[in-house]
Amino acid sequence: MARPIPSPELPPIERLKEIMHLLRAPGGCPWDAEQTHESLTKHLIEEAYEVAEAIESGVREDIVDELGDLLLQPVFHAEIASETGAFDLDDIARAIGEKLIRRHPHVFGDSVADDPDAVLTQWEEIKATEKPGGEVGTKRYFKTANEGLPSLMAAQKLQKKAAKVGFDWPELEPVVAKIHEELGEVEEALEAGENKELGDEIGDLLFAVVNLARKTGNEAELLLHRTNRKFVCRFHEVEKEILRAGGSLEDATLEEMDHAWEVAKMKERGVEKEG
DSSP, rough: OOOOOTTSSSSSSHHHHHHHHHHHHHTSOOOHHOOHHHHHHHHHHHHHHHHHHHHHHHHHHHHHHHHHHHHOOOOOOOOHHHTTTTTTTTHHHHHHHHHHHOOOOHHHOOOOOOOOHHHHHHHHHHHHEEEEEESTSSSSSSOOOTTTTHHHHHHHHHHHHHHHOOSSSSSHHHHHHHHHHHHHHHHHHHHHOHHHHHHHHHHHHHHHHHHHHHHOOOOOOHHHHHHHHHHHHHHHHHHHHHHHOOOOOOOOOOOHHHHHHHHHHHHHHHEEEEE
């Protein structure tokens, strides 16, 4: 039996909550009903990435659509939690509202923070006093390695936090030198044939490259995301080039694919110049 559709006259967020409630209720959607906080975690991460991609595209409709998908996630989690009385969406909104007031004393109090760096420093100081330990410096500076984040993003956050206490190179030259050093150690591990050591050295190299991204004002996670997308676009052109020549990917030689790849790069550069 069809459920009544919640009235469009409701405030949009209230209507969304009611829709989610009906989806989870008996007789609703079997997929929605079986979800848990744990099963939804991957969807939360995926939706955040899709929002980032939509923002990069600059297409209003895509941004609104993907932000809606992301908004659904806390509503979904709140509905699951409300079924056991753990918390609901109002609890979430109340908590973040109080946190924003507490961590912006330069707006809602007498503190002074005249630039973004001062705001971030103050934010971290207040955050430190809110956690177990009570005062800045009474606990370990790094509590975790940000395991809940994608690794490139976590590495950049760790480096940024370390930089706040001066553990950072002031110039780019030693950053680039470190990349060369780590690459040399990768080559040595390759020659030694030690897989575990090689893996460790590749990890160190990746960490050093993330540092270069950070020091040049880039987000390593987004850079790799864009490169992944560029790779797919170029490979699509490789496939088209080979098919135009009467071949197939399965039968093409590496030399033929390399040639098609260079053709794809030239086309891409031509489009960039025209744009």
